[in-house]
Amino acid sequence: MNQLLDYRFLIPLALFLGLAPFFPQPHIVEKIKMLAGGTLNRPIDIFDLFWHSWPFALLAYKLVRDLIGGVA
Secondary structure (H helix, E strand, C coil), X not given: XXXXXXXXXXXXXXXXXXXXXXXXXXXXXXXHHHHHHCCCCCHHHHHHHHHHHHHHHHHHHHHHHHHHCCCC
């Protein structure tokens, strides 16, 4: 499990899956704008927000855990 939570795996995962598709704008940027504007109400849009944000959440978890001093 430690290899899955390695930065060499998490950073590319967050960059590629989190930001895909790259053009015309990343999906996560579009979904965050929809969330801020109050138009994120279709189930597919909510799923897209979750799908493109979980790599960033996992990376943030790993960073916080390592900074606090936990064993990862």
